[in-house]
Amino acid sequence: MRIFCPATVANVNCGFDSLGFALEGIGDEMVFRKTTDKGVTITKITGDDLPMEAHNNVAGVAGNAMLEDIQADFGVAIEIYKKIRCGSGIGSSSASAAGAVYGINQLLDEPLSNLELTRYAMKGEALASGNEHADNVAPCIYGGTTLVTGYSPLKIIALPPMETVYVGILHPHITIKTKEAREILPKTVPLADAIKQSQHLAGFVASLYEWDKELFTESIQDVLVEPHRKQLIPHFDEIRTISKENQCIAFGISGSGPSMFCLAFAKAHIDSYLAKSVALYQENGLQVDSYSSRISGTGCHII
Amino acid sequence: MRIFCPATVANVNCGFDSLGFALEGIGDEMVFRKTTDKGVTITKITGDDLPMEAHNNVAGVAGNAMLEDIQADFGVAIEIYKKIRCGSGIGSSSASAAGAVYGINQLLDEPLSNLELTRYAMKGEALASGNEHADNVAPCIYGGTTLVTGYSPLKIIALPPMETVYVGILHPHITIKTKEAREILPKTVPLADAIKQSQHLAGFVASLYEWDKELFTESIQDVLVEPHRKQLIPHFDEIRTISKENQCIAFGISGSGPSMFCLAFAKAHIDSYLAKSVALYQENGLQVDSYSSRISGTGCHII
Structure with missing residues (x-):
């Protein structure tokens, strides 16, 4: 299964730590395969020099947090095709974290909600930024423009589309x-x-x-x-x-x-x-x- | 012509200087009569000990600001029946300021918009509070719940009703x-x-x-x-x-x-x-x- 994970703009002016939106046509691709071994294995990364060890990789950390929590009876092999440059400020690490949990969710019988996926993706994001933020991962998962209205409890609003922008x-x-x-x-x-x-x-x-x-x-x-x-x-x-x-x-x-x-x-x-x-x-x-x-x-x- | 001017709640928690709403059944009454003498004359005040001189009275200041600006060829005699206690924090001065400009607007052929009325009412409000704020006068004029999104230029949004509150x-x-x-x-x-x-x-x-x-x-x-x-x-x-x-x-x-x-x-x-x-x-x-x-x-x- 191959997925597209969009680049995102966060900290949108008035919405520091709150407001983000997803971009069309700019993003990474990731490929998922179910494995009998539990946990995430990163089998390939192209486009950037990123750690292959799951515990040092945002996709691995986010994916493993989710797999452990739902007590999945399978593991996942992930290939990551980075197109978004690391450190560019358009959600490179978030795309990997969000992509990992989105991909795993597609392999489940009873998929998790976007809000639950965001929570797991934030754990991957924390590896990259040192903080659990949602303003990049939320639009990467929900699409469109998202507003974080609170972190405890985490609450995310999918805002009406800006169609002509x-x-x-x-x-x-x-x-x-x-x-x-x-x-x-x-x-x-x-x-x-x-x-x-x-x-x-x-x-x-x-x-x-x-x-x-x-x-x-x-x-x-x-x-x-x-x-x-x-x-x-x-x-x-x-x-x-x-x-x-x-x-x-x-x-x-x-x-x-x-x-x-x-x-x-x-x-x-x-x-x-x-x-x-x-x-x-x-x-x-x-x-x-x-x-x-x-x-x-x-x-x-x-x- | 007799009008009702509602009491209002402003500084609503998260909306300091921004968010306000109008109350039902709590408010002042005011009576307006056109006069040939220009400007505002306060002819009667009951319910509170407030200045009768127009330049010392929020209704007078707001009303005169508006009458001068629109170059009205008439004046207005106003009776004020205060029911909202001064200094109670539910928009007593705003009700008088908003009521004055609303009442005068009703006497005009080409009435002003709510936004324009709010601008004049703010001038009366400034006499009472020392600052031109809109978070009480706006809901008093618009009704419902209002959000001030900016002061330069002044912008007010009438928010959807909270019907079951x-x-x-x-x-x-x-x-x-x-x-x-x-x-x-x-x-x-x-x-x-x-x-x-x-x-x-x-x-x-x-x-x-x-x-x-x-x-x-x-x-x-x-x-x-x-x-x-x-x-x-x-x-x-x-x-x-x-x-x-x-x-x-x-x-x-x-x-x-x-x-x-x-x-x-x-x-x-x-x-x-x-x-x-x-x-x-x-x-x-x-x-x-x-x-x-x-x-x-x-x-x-x-x-």
């Missing part, structure tokens, strides 16, 4: 260590900014239910995190200016970077933004990948 | 100065709490669109403001315990207090909660008013 992803080839991205965040923030951020996230949610484009554009902003993290990404403010000059409606850091996402109501706006941004990086001697995509309505799925 | 209001007769309630708030809050509050407000909004009772109950919590302000209200934690013992689903400070609101899915739960809470205050020698209400679908309206 196009996404541009820009991945400058620099390394941002997750630890550095965390340490740069302040421990406390002004109360007024906290209120503003909460209004933005709530406004964003309402804008999807109402499909209010004006509210959508006004709400998808980040006053808490981006001002601190943007210094880690060269030419960030210039790229933002290019996004505005090309009628894009939102721009921000994907995950903890270095990738940036950009949203627009027309594909032409994204294509023009990407071309100009890539040119800017190249002029400055920086390698960069760029992708144009839709938001995917489906998460992991069999191909 | 009952409200209990408890007003212990103590005085909390707005200044004191503001000064007790910290200038900065932990980033983790800011994220949690934003998840709660966004979750609350989603719960209304989905009518997800579980999410509703989990989301309507306040980690930012209540921990600091509750010390201003005697027996706050005991009253909260009573609310939980009576199956109520939410409890918090109304506005900046001293009133507390409580929500439940059954009227019997509210009635039982109110009876026990009133008894607790009386045992402790404190006078208290209590009201049982629904959330009003309409804001100010002609009677």
Whole structure:
């Protein structure tokens, strides 16, 4: 059985640790085979230099957490075809963790819910990031746009689709260590900014239910995190200016970077933004990948 | 022309400065007469000892701001029948400010939108509180539950109705100065709490669109403001315990207090909660008013 596991954008501006969406056409593939030996065996990895030992691999950790918990009477051999670059900030480790539990779920008679799958995938994600976060794994499993409304208990809302929205992803080839991205965040923030951020996230949610484009554009902003993290990404403010000059409606850091996402109501706006941004990086001697995509309505799925 | 202006609950837990709702059956009445003299004249106030001079009265300030801006060729004489106690925390000044602009709007050929009315009412509200806030005046004008998603520009969302929700209001007769309630708030809050509050407000909004009772109950919590302000209200934690013992689903400070609101899915739960809470205050020698209400679908309206 071969599945597709989409790349995802998390920490979407107003939704730090909360809001994420799945991308169409950018993602890994994984192949699953039932084995009589229990537990996960990683039999092949292409596209990246990742550990083959299950306990050191996010897919292995997530898969084994699930297999042990459900007391499965079988094991799973997994091949991983990485297409999403590690450390790019578009959910590379989440795709492997989510893909592992999604794939195993397909082999079960009584499949688990998306919420249960997310819980197991978070255990794999924790191996990569040191923390059990759901804002990448949730959209990778649910598809579309997801909102984490709480962690104890874990609660995830599948939000209404943003059907007419196009996404541009820009991945400058620099390394941002997750630890550095965390340490740069302040421990406390002004109360007024906290209120503003909460209004933005709530406004964003309402804008999807109402499909209010004006509210959508006004709400998808980040006053808490981006001002601190943007210094880690060269030419960030210039790229933002290019996004505005090309009628894009939102721009921000994907995950903890270095990738940036950009949203627009027309594909032409994204294509023009990407071309100009890539040119800017190249002029400055920086390698960069760029992708144009839709938001995917489906998460992991069999191909 | 006689109108009813509902009492309102603002600062609803997760929605500090953002979320408010209108109450049914608790509110002021106001009477409007067109005059040839321009501007607002307050001709009568019953129920409270409030300034009769328009520039010192929230209804006068809001009404005059609107009349001047629209260059009205008439003036208005207003009688105010206060039923909402000043300083109770259920939108007494907002009812007068919102009522004034709503009433004047009814006398116009081309009435203004609710959003425009809210802008003028905020100018009256500023006289009372020192700040232009919209979280009381918006539900007083729109009715139902409203979310302020931003102040520049001002944006207000009328949220889906909470039809099966009952409200209990408890007003212990103590005085909390707005200044004191503001000064007790910290200038900065932990980033983790800011994220949690934003998840709660966004979750609350989603719960209304989905009518997800579980999410509703989990989301309507306040980690930012209540921990600091509750010390201003005697027996706050005991009253909260009573609310939980009576199956109520939410409890918090109304506005900046001293009133507390409580929500439940059954009227019997509210009635039982109110009876026990009133008894607790009386045992402790404190006078208290209590009201049982629904959330009003309409804001100010002609009677």
